[in-house]
Amino acid sequence: MSTQFYADAATYDRLFPGSEQAVAFYRAEARRQGGRVLELGCGTGSKLIPIASDGRPCTGLDLSADMLAAAARKADARGVQVRWVQGDMRGFDLGRTFDLVVIAANSLLHLLTAEDLVGCLRSVRRHLAPGGRLVLDVFNPSVRALALADGVRRRRDALSFVDPDRGLVHVDVADTYDAATQVTRGTWYFSTESEADVVVAPLEIRCVFPQELPLLLTLAGLRLVERFGDWSRAPLTADAPLQLCVCAAD
Structure with missing residues (x-):
């Protein structure tokens, strides 16, 4: 986990200002699913706070206390209620289930081993409500x-x-x-x-390659429902920038 890189939340926000298309995609997924939303590796809340502003009960988990403090300030400034939790996405227990779990902006790729990746996905599986979905995006390796x-x-x-x-x-x-x-x-x-x-x-x-990702999901008791290559929901191709995945419990 590259904790030092994410120690300064203000610098992170300037370096990675976020994508309006990504925010719109995840807000649409939250509207489609309804219910409670959990984001793992939530950072400073650039995606979760807009979802919460739509009236969704939201929880954000991140390893960095500095990131969570910045997220809380941003949420307060917008008058939005979010439950912020400091924790490790490799293994967590929040004592509740969620209708939508989000792992956005390559956050999953900070888990460097297959064991850590599967551990995270198994924790997600335990936190999915019946009919719940995991939605994640990772880059498509070139x-x-x-x-x-x-x-x-x-x-x-x-x-x-x-x-x-x-x-x-x-x-x-x-x-x-x-x-x-x-x-x-x-x-x-x-x-x-x-x-x-x-x-x-x-x-x-x-890197997680396109043929590898479904196998990791299967090991965690999840399955791939849909996979896109960009925020417009275009099909995944060899040259697509993203693997944008919608997953369900097996």
């Missing part, structure tokens, strides 16, 4: 992109953001891909115009 992870530090211009105190922040990333474990291990460097490497943070993230 072998061409993984081959470029050669450990060389490179500027990621698309990730640059403005910090109100530091000004423009540039992001460099150096990463390598371990095919045996399917894990990309990287170091992220944040620099301003006047100071290099203000923050240096490691990040590890796993």
Whole structure:
């Protein structure tokens, strides 16, 4: 788990401002399911707070206390009630079931081993109400992109953001891909115009390939109901950016 990378909630929100399409998709899924919603790896609540604003009873679980504190402030500012829980998605017991469980924005991929992935999915299975659904999104791995992870530090211009105190922040990333474990291990460097490497943070993230994901779900007592390749619900193809999955109890 790359806890250091997520220690600063404000920087995270500037680095990953979120997708309006993703929020709209998950709000639509919550409307379709009805009832209670749980998000694992909820971060600062960018998806869960809009769902809660629609009147859904919502719970957000995250490992980072800083992320949860930021989420609580954002929810309070919008006048929205959400139950925030600090916990580990690899294994949890919230004492209730949910009609919709969400694992968004590659959060599942912070679990680096098959054992951790199945443990998380089994916990989800135990928390699903009858007729409940798990909806998750993970990136669709590109072998061409993984081959470029050669450990060389490179500027990621698309990730640059403005910090109100530091000004423009540039992001460099150096990463390598371990095919045996399917894990990309990287170091992220944040620099301003006047100071290099203000923050240096490691990040590890796993790949889950399209033929692997249904097997992991089966081991956890879940099954794939629908799978899309983008937020418009287009079919999953080789070049699709996402694996957007709707799952049910087996």
